[in-house]
Amino acid sequence: MDKVKYPVLTEKTIRLLERNQYCFDVDLKANKTEIKQWIQDFSKVKVVAMNSHRPPKKKKRIGPVLGYPVRYKRMIIILESNYSIPLFLNK
Template sequence: MTAYEIIRKPLITEKTELLRREHNKYTFEVNKKANKIEIKKAVEEIFDVKVANVSTLNVKPVTKRHGMKLYKTQAKKKAIVELTSGTISYFKEM
């Protein structure tokens, strides 16, 4: 599995932005089969930073309603990565 298959996308919400600013922690949606060691190596390879700690959590599917129809969201795996040095830029600066 390549680094780009492990790290799917960054999760950008108000809560994750507070974690980023105050504690230098970044949140990503990752492949369900990836473990903490693979996630750490992938982040270090893609963004060229040093990772101190990786925390993972599995997000269970939620049942939602759209009119009369019920459906379930997809199960996901999130990783919260704490950096020792450096920062990650999500967007290119123009």
């Protein structure tokens, strides 16, 4: 599925792993139900809740042109306590 782009690994998302929360960048047109279904089918986990947000636009200079990079939506997925996604390091 090309709606889930990639997992996000930052300092904040690594702290969220301790609380069994995982963060992914997804396509702007994807909704929560599609992403939830895909995560549950692909990773064989139980999703308890999901939060989504769009990070603010930031200007970026590419040569002489001033523009905006490609937009995305970020999903924070909360799993049940006895599940984990194997893409990340275990605690």
